Amino acid sequence: MPGIKDVAERAGLSIATVSRALSGKGNVSTRSRERAQAAAAELGFVLSYHASSLASGRNHNVGVVVPSVHRWFFSSVVEGVSATLLDAGYDLTLYNVSEGQERRHSVLNDFLLRKRVDAVIAVSLELSEAEIQQLLAIHRPIVGIGGPLPGASTIRIDDSGIAQAAARHLIQLGHSKIAHMTGDAAYEKDFRLPGTRQGGFKKAMKDAGLAVRPEWQVSADFTIQGAYASARQLLGGSVERPTAVFAASDEMAIGTILAARDFGLRVPYDLSVIGIDGHELGEVFGLTTIDQDARGQGAVAVRRLLAGLDGVGDPGAADTEFPTRFVIRSSTAVPPVDAVPLR
Amino acid sequence: MPGIKDVAERAGLSIATVSRALSGKGNVSTRSRERAQAAAAELGFVLSYHASSLASGRNHNVGVVVPSVHRWFFSSVVEGVSATLLDAGYDLTLYNVSEGQERRHSVLNDFLLRKRVDAVIAVSLELSEAEIQQLLAIHRPIVGIGGPLPGASTIRIDDSGIAQAAARHLIQLGHSKIAHMTGDAAYEKDFRLPGTRQGGFKKAMKDAGLAVRPEWQVSADFTIQGAYASARQLLGGSVERPTAVFAASDEMAIGTILAARDFGLRVPYDLSVIGIDGHELGEVFGLTTIDQDARGQGAVAVRRLLAGLDGVGDPGAADTEFPTRFVIRSSTAVPPVDAVPLR
DNA sequence: GTGTACTTTGGAAGCGCTTGCAGTTGTGAG
DNA sequence: CTCACAACTGCAAGCGCTTCCAAAGTACAC
Numbered sequence A, B: 001m002p003g004i005k006d007v008a009e010r011a012g013l014s015i016a017t018v019s020r021a022l023s024g025k026g027n028v029s030t031r032s033r034e035r036a037q038a039a040a041a042e043l044g045f046v047l048s049y050h051a052s053s054l055a056s057g058r059n060h061n062v063g064v065v066v067p068s069v070h071r072w073f074f075s076s077v078v079e080g081v082s083a084t085l086l087d088a089g090y091d092l093t094l095y096n097v098s099e100g101q102e103r104r105h106s107v108l109n110d111f112l113l114r115k116r117v118d119a120v121i122a123v124s125l126e127l128s129e130a131e132i133q134q135l136l137a138i139h140r141p142i143v144g145i146g147g148p149l150p151g152a153s154t155i156r157i158d159d160s161g162i163a164q165a166a167a168r169h170l171i172q173l174g175h176s177k178i179a180h181m182t183g184d185a186a187y188e189k190d191f192r193l194p195g196t197r198q199g200g201f202k203k204a205m206k207d208a209g210l211a212v213r214p215e216w217q218v219s220a221d222f223t224i225q226g227a228y229a230s231a232r233q234l235l236g237g238s239v240e241r242p243t244a245v246f247a248a249s250d251e252m253a254i255g256t257i258l259a260a261r262d263f264g265l266r267v268p269y270d271l272s273v274i275g276i277d278g279h280e281l282g283e284v285f286g287l288t289t290i291d292q293d294a295r296g297q298g299a300v301a302v303r304r305l306l307a308g309l310d311g312v313g314d315p316g317a318a319d320t321e322f323p324t325r326f327v328i329r330s331s332t333a334v335p336p337v338d339a340v341p342l343r
Numbered sequence C: 001g002t003g004t005a006c007t008t009t010g011g012a013a014g015c016g017c018t019t020g021c022a023g024t025t026g027t028g029a030g
Numbered sequence D: 001c002t003c004a005c006a007a008c009t010g011c012a013a014g015c016g017c018t019t020c021c022a023a024a025g026t027a028c029a030c
Helices: A004-011 A015-023 A030-043 A049-056 A072-087 A101-116 A129-137 A159-173 A193-207 A224-236 A250-262 A294-310 B004-011 B015-023 B030-043 B049-056 B072-087 B101-116 B129-137 B159-173 B193-207 B224-236 B250-262 B294-310
Strands: A061-066 A091-096 A119-123 A142-145 A153-157 A178-183 A217-220 A244-247 A272-274 A289-291 A319-322 A325-327 B061-066 B091-096 B119-123 B142-145 B153-157 B178-183 B217-220 B244-247 B272-274 B289-291 B319-322 B325-327
Touching: A004 A015, A004 A030, A015 A030, A049 B049, A049 B101, A061 A072, A072 A091, A072 A119, A072 A294, A072 B091, A091 B072, A101 B049, A119 A294, A129 A142, A142 A294, A153 A159, A153 A294, A159 A178, A159 A193, A159 A244, A159 A272, A159 A289, A178 A193, A178 A224, A178 A250, A217 A224, A224 A244, A224 A250, A244 A250, A250 A272, A294 A319, B004 B015, B004 B030, B015 B030, B061 B072, B072 B091, B072 B119, B072 B294, B119 B294, B129 B142, B142 B294, B153 B159, B153 B294, B159 B178, B159 B193, B159 B244, B159 B272, B159 B289, B178 B193, B178 B224, B178 B250, B217 B224, B224 B244, B224 B250, B244 B250, B250 B272, B294 B319
Parallel strands: A061 A091, A061 A119, A119 A142, A142 A153, A153 A319, A178 A217, A178 A244, A244 A272, B061 B091, B061 B119, B119 B142, B142 B153, B153 B319, B178 B217, B178 B244, B244 B272
Antiparallel strands: A091 B091, A289 A325, B289 B325
8 A cells, every 4th residue: 555655756756745746735846746646646546534634633524413314304404515515625424313312422422522523513403502512622613503502603594484484374375274283292302493483383373363273283203104194183083174284394294285185185275285394395296385495504504614614714603594485386275265174 | 632641641651551441452450441531531532533543544434425315215225324333333424426427436536545434335326347446455345235336245135026026016916007117317327226127027027928018118217206297197198007007116106106196096996006115105105115124234234344344354246135025005906997098 | 146035845743543562560370 | 489471551663644944946136
């Protein structure tokens, strides 16, 4: 396995010059640079990542912690993060911490802290202030997406605001019997958003003078299949049926639409459904939604991080609100004229 | 930032002993170990990853190259890989190379080769023999999942066999007008599976003496929405309608079911649909499928790799066939008695 | 020719660990 | 009590680069 020394010998240069030539830093004459590169190519030599990192103190590697790459939002964010990072010449170390708290804990300690990443992006993960301070103490900038990170920089959407907007959309169409499908308690643990969106929903309802009926507050695990099951309860159960459902995510909205179809309900004539996300499948279902461009959020998070790593970077606790886009399709309409329960 | 030296001083031990105590290798008295650990904890010290790697020559890091973590199969594999790797104390460096060839190329050269990973797992990526040899030349074991990697170790399912099984299932139910939805040409580039599955389908049809009608061979991009569009053409177009559709993936099967519903076709009474994958959503749609346990494949790939890194490991080109499971649900049934076209 | 200001180079000192080797201590057998 | 042997421990030599520093070369104006 060739080392930089071999390249230097072959190129008739010193190790120092070869290093500068290959890394592109410092002044090297064109002639030397070419020689060094040629020699490196001939030997099939590439700089050792670890040696470079150790000597320079830079890693070019950022850690990304997500609850599960299998979920729409997280994998979208990871794609955005990955593309931006790759472009910048950074590696992405993925920590998929689905297994719960103790795993998450060990990840933080054994991995992130080992100076192996320059920064960390935490997606929808609620780190304690102590954990954040620990990271910041060793100069590891950290930016959070979609989760509250006290003391750290975060990028997030206006969950309460868009929930209100979604609810208002239904209200303005004339709906008053509006159900809300929120996230599960299991999810809430690390992920406060369900509550925030629910809060926005309630506020909009209250502002419009509408009642929030407890039997129309259902929850699911943010998946299509989970929402489908919940929606079957809601729409097929013995309670009066709402004329509209606001689901806290597109996947849950889709689950709701599928359940509605099962009961012969036509969306939007018998039931309006609105979601939040901008899921690719939204189009197939004609889903009205609020697009939050998860990929874009990932990209922005990276740029923020990189700016902090290269330049002077902001002190840390900047909180950026990412813009969203209301997408009106065909799953929402005015309520049926005789909004009476089927049975 | 404390170094091992500080820990050594504080613990009243030598650097060497602290290193051994903290890494768990070599003989250290219980007393020394405890002291070292205590001192490290007090100082908030953790070993530097890069320094350890450089000095020991081991990375404890494997690179995972996938076309897109946003897709069901890949994110499933990544989850399996991630969990297994984390358990073994390895980091996972993710290369999401969705952007195409040139990106993939630079990833291989600039990242993977820089000695920063101990091994590579390539998911559904077709590396050239030269690329593989390059990797193997620097002692980077490589295992492929779902893609042909000449000269490397691979784990895969019997695509042709399960396609035949799926088709036979329909045939045995009495279907003869069977359509096949295969993967797109765009996908085929790095991912030979569509062709293999299509081959299996054709073989089963031929074996049963049934005609493979070109107008019933459609393709999509492996997504629900893509398949939905294709299926609308197939089912709503002017050609005679098949009584069953075998889709090369569950997502495409689901897209087909959605399209069928649009046309008022009842699955399975008017149309049988079968997929391949074991997608979570399969249950909601009652989809008959062949479960390939993608997570499991990821886990097996890691174990294979780790065995090769720790122990002596097999020479390389072992090809493991991963078992699949036929899951019969409610999307397949006998064909309608009067299988005449609707129009 | 001389001086000034760069640009280019190489020497060598680390970066923060791991580990071979040799020395020290402890233990049970003879 | 002595000796062989094992269990520890510390020293110091790297691992393969980056980069500070000083030396050397270049260019141009005076």
